[in-house]
Amino acid sequence: MKVRVLVRLKPGVLDPQGRAVHHALEGLGFDGVADVRIGRLIELDVADGTDHAALTEMCEKLLANTVIENFTIETEGA
């Protein structure tokens, strides 16, 4: 079973990388970009039937740092 975990900085947490990329986009002449936030996509291939609670635990224990990040879990076909 394929699982996609999206890890994003929490709203309000300053994202220096996003800000730098935003400036670079403006430098390239792309107008109208209001904000850029950079996150991380983690693709997992797990045993069929792995339950949501186990995936949540993986995120809370390792994949995301919940002090600064939120995560969402998307399972294929769900």
Place this chain on the structure above:
Amino acid sequence: MAFRAAVITFPGSNCDRDMATALTAVSGQPAIRVWHGDADLPSGLDLIALPGGFSYGDYLRSGAMAAQSPIMRAVVAAAERGVPVLGVCNGFQVLTEARLLPGALMRNAGQRFICRTVALKVESTASPFMHGYTAGETLRIPVAHHDGNYFADADTLDRLEGEGRVAFRYAESVNGSARDIAGVLSENGRVLGMMPHPERAIEPAAVAALGGSDGRRLFENILGALASA
């Protein structure tokens, strides 16, 4: 006085030798080197030091992988028994990822790696690491990091300040850290995480060109706390 200090080495640690050298120089007794894959710590430790570097290549997040290594379970258990734990730079990142200290270290606000000696203000002296310093005094200790931007939510920051758990503050903004925090203490004051490198400032005061001695005092504080315990 017997003094047993352990320095943990993770794959990618690069300040472990400096840390061991500092501990040996100050205490007169060789620091014990411990590998991350070991399940157990040596017995009877007076101090555990987590050194700077780039453990596991900073994969996922700085300190995230090291926090899950076998030895960290033993370090957490030792900290819960009250063994003093010092985390410097990457060691601080590991301590936050292991939840021994609150908050997180993010990429420097200016995006750049910062390597220079900075002025630090002593905020708290209520810790075996801090008691020989004077609250409000200014120290000069080097920093060398890319991810030193301390973050915690406002409630946590208020609590840390209210409980006297901010150990050091940068005298001026260095990396964007919330409230210019450079080092924090655990609730019992026995776990200290800091981005600046005290082990790089251990020479006699006369040899200021080699980094000065303000960091040496931190190690002397620990020895003094043990002697008077």
